[in-house]
Amino acid sequence: MKSKIRYIENKSSGHHGSAWIGLVEFSKSGQTVYFNNKALKKLKIPGISGNHFDIETGEEYWVSGVKKNGQDRHQLGGGKIMIDRKSIPEYLKLVDFTILDENTFTVIDFAKTDKQRFNEIENEEIFFKDTSRYASYYDNNQRKLILNRDY
Numbered sequence: 001m002k003s004k005i006r007y008i009e010n011k012s013s014g015h016h017g018s019a020w021i022g023l024v025e026f027s028k029s030g031q032t033v034y035f036n037n038k039a040l041k042k043l044k045i046p047g048i049s050g051n052h053f054d055i056e057t058g059e060e061y062w063v064s065g066v067k068k069n070g071q072d073r074h075q076l077g078g079g080k081i082m083i084d085r086k087s088i089p090e091y092l093k094l095v096d097f098t099i100l101d102e103n104t105f106t107v108i109d110f111a112k113t114d115k116q117r118f119n120e121i122e123n124e125e126i127f128f129k130d131t132s133r134y135a136s137y138y139d140n141n142q143r144k145l146i147l148n149r150d151y
Contacts, residue, residue, distance in 0.1 A: 005065075005087050005094065007072040008035060011049035012059040015077030021066060021091060022084030022110050032118075033063055036084075037111040039118035055121055070095045070104075084110040 006024045010017035024035040033040045033052060040052035040061050050060025066072060072081065083091065083105045092098065100107070 005090050006033065006035070007062075007064050007066050007081075008033070008040070009062045009073070009077075010059055011062050014049070015074040016079050019073065019079065019081045020084070020110075021072065021081055021105075022087040023090070024063075025113070034113040034115060034118070035110060037113050039113070039115070039121075055118055066091065066094055068095055070097065070101075080104060080106045082106050082108045084108060086110070 004024060004026070005022065007019070007021050008024070009015075009019040020036065022035060024033050026033055031042045032055075033042075039055045040063060041055050042052050043050065043060075050062050052061045052063045053059065054061060064072075073079070081104060083100065085107050086109075088100065088107070092100070
């Protein structure tokens with residue numbers, strides 16, 4: 001499957017959450033984004049700030065293409081963006097820059113993603129379904145995510 005460069009930001013703490021730029025992989029259906037050992041599933045009804053959620057934690061994420069002007073962070077947000085070392089040449093070409101701004105980016109190496117682990121999480125049997133208005137998060141199948149797993 002072909003990888004594409006994307007901007008990803010954790011929106012659970014507003015506009016100042018961790019942010020990444022790097023090559024991601026998509027599931028066959030295009031509904032799940034895999035990167036840095038995370039699996040982010042597209043929300044059928046996007047939340048306040050996010051359009052995907054982490055299938056392990058339920059945290060909301062914003063996933064989008066990279067802006068050609070290099071201004072990916074929300075205008076009210078802040079913090080350095082982690083960029084995957086392997087994606088730097090493609091990113092620089094896309095935004096038409098010659099170097100990375102050290103004040104904006106931290107270079108990292110994305111961890112390999114274990115897709116089988118996420119497949120098992122999505123297919124495990126859910127024994128408890130909290131349908132109350134106090135439920136903290138539902139996935140696209142209206143199942144309450146189990147956030148405190150015993151491994």
